Amino acid sequence: MSGFASIVRRFPALAGFAMLWAALALCVVGAPAAAQDSLPPAPYAYRQLDDPELEAQAKALMATLRCLKCQSQSIDDSDAPMAGDMRHQVRTRLLAGDTPEEVRAWLVERYGDYVSYKPEVKSTTWPLFVMPLLIVLLALVILRGRLKARKA
């Protein structure tokens, strides 16, 4: 259904929004993210790290990073060229000794919160966490009300 996202990249007309992001990425990061479809992908885009433990870390991290050119896909889940470039960035930084959270922070600094799927409580996201709590409370209140009504 949604992996349709991968089409968006091939369909620029449909993806004005995604293009905007790509353009933005181009300005900010310059060369690495500017890789066009015609250029060969960066080395670690489609290559795994030799250290299985480091690769597992990379995979877990990539699953929570958003492919900016796609619709609702992580860079781990997408074969868009830009996702490939981002995977390359993630793997080389981990190889250079960064921790996964440092890599995430680095990407967030460049692309904004939008790039990270990891749910963090922030001034912009707190409603997402309050809402489920409210549901639980509401359910409890209703339940209590019903039980009381029954006793009465």
Added chain:
Amino acid sequence: MIAEIGLAALWLAAALAGLQLVAGALAVKRDNGALASLVRPAAIVQGLLCALSFGLLILLFVRTDLSVALVASNSHSEKPLIFKFSGAWGNHEGSMLLWITVMAVAGALIALVERRLPERTMLATLAAQAFVGIGFYAYILLASNPFERLNPAPAQGAGLNPQLQDIGLAYHPTTFYVGYVGLSVAFSFVVGALVTRQVTPDFARAMRPWALGAWMFLTLGITAGSYWAAYILGWGGWWFWDPVENGGLMPWLAATALLHSVSVLAARDALRTWTVMLGVLAFSMSMLGTFLVRSGILTSVHAFAVDPTRGSFILALLAIYIGGALALFVTRSSTVAEGERFTAISRESALAINNVALCAILAVVLFGTLYPLLTEALGFQVSVGPPYFNPVSAIFFLPMLLVLTVGPLLRWRRDSLTRIRTPILIVATTILVALAVAIFATDAGVLPVLGMAMAAAVAVASFMPLWGRSLRRVPLAVWGMAISHFGIAVGLFGMAADSAFEQERLVAAEVGDVIQDGPWTVRVVGVAPVAGSNWTGLEATLEAQYKGGGVSVVSPQKRSFWTPAQETSTSAMVTRWNGQLYTVLGGETDDGRWQLRLSWKPFVTWIWYGGILIAFGGLLALIGRVRSDLRRRAAREKGGARRAEVMA
């Protein structure tokens, strides 16, 4: 000429919907027999006209009549016939025509067969059905006419998006629309019952087949969509929590809740207001799903229309129907007498917990889907994805599964847990053993471990309601329930196992290389050019061996379509009973090697088997219910005839 006849049929159908609404409403209000006699025929003829109109659109596509704008922009004379056929609804206008056709045919069906309800409720139901229909007719005729002509006609069409050129398109949208429309019928019944204040078990029995059928089709639609996404869209992910997917999931959640509460209403005359509310909710969610997909608010291929007038039109429809239904609900629900009462430990109570949990998950999905749209409107962007949806929905889903294990064993009205302590012990033991195995024998994460343990418990528990009964005497509906619940266990296990145990290899391989991926040994035999009727491409030939067993040949491709020009990778799979090996061919590297992605996904296929089992259970229940309803009706008629004889 064909296009004009199609359009005329559609206008006539719309006019009949107007007649059906006015005559129905007046007949309910004034008790006018002459007007009332118009309503059922209007519904039937409306259904026929819509079917004719849709049939003609298909004919235009099959003939590739390029003087019709829709055909010219979505079809191509060289496209394979099956995709010309399915291309008729693989676009905005055609899919809306499909929607209204399914709806009109459903209306005709109720008009023909439904005889249980009081005539006034029936008239109100059909009037409500027409009211919903009119909005869609207006939308199609005024904002998305599928029969518009193009002058001059182009020499060739633009073709269909290659990724939609797939057999999946023939059934994925159709199953969804049938599901959505089924919910609209359930909604019409609710409105009818609210108008005449007849929220009775009879109303529940009349509505149940529609809720059940809609739910079954939504289940199939989601399953098919998930499978389709996994095998055609590149990388094998089966669920992305994408807004479009959520747009399909939300009506399903609401329909699941509705289907359980309608059973309570039918059997026990309890949960009246709640059932009515769920009927309104389920329809609202299917409208919302349509809005998300159709309005172009999401940048996605599902949003074929990038046209703000259409978006605002659907939003207006959404506001009218949901707002109207909620208003009616609020004003009338207080006059619906409270249903039968029940105690905390009872089947009703278990089903009520199931309903609350489903609604909570629905609220989480709804909020998580709309929140990024909201923040975008406010000027900042937030990503809500799997790391949010998975754990938060699990908070409600896992307890719900616990209730599911023993709920069906409870008696109506009043029961005690000590009476069913043996099954509870069995379930608890299963959970503990499965937890222990999952924790100590694997290195899976928290959610997959919990998922596997609950899957084991639900699998064991699902057949407990059949325990100690003569299997031949068990009603079909109970079999259906058992199989659906078992399907949930199967699907859940597939999801958990795939998340926990997937093994992926990315390699740049030369011809002749041998690659190891988990239990698989894959040999690269060659890469050669291939061509189809409207594409050219490259195909890799791989020989895959599972643990030294027989060799299967897989051929992933990279295709370049020329109508329209687009590149896609077509993955290839080896499917075993215990999972799938997924292969994708990537580009060529500088030194002339081929990038290959191999992924062993243990038990991933169980997700879709589970979905099919769930839907199959729904089908059994549907057959069982309809059969017993027919029997009851026959018995009642016989009784009526005998009474007449006695009276005479």
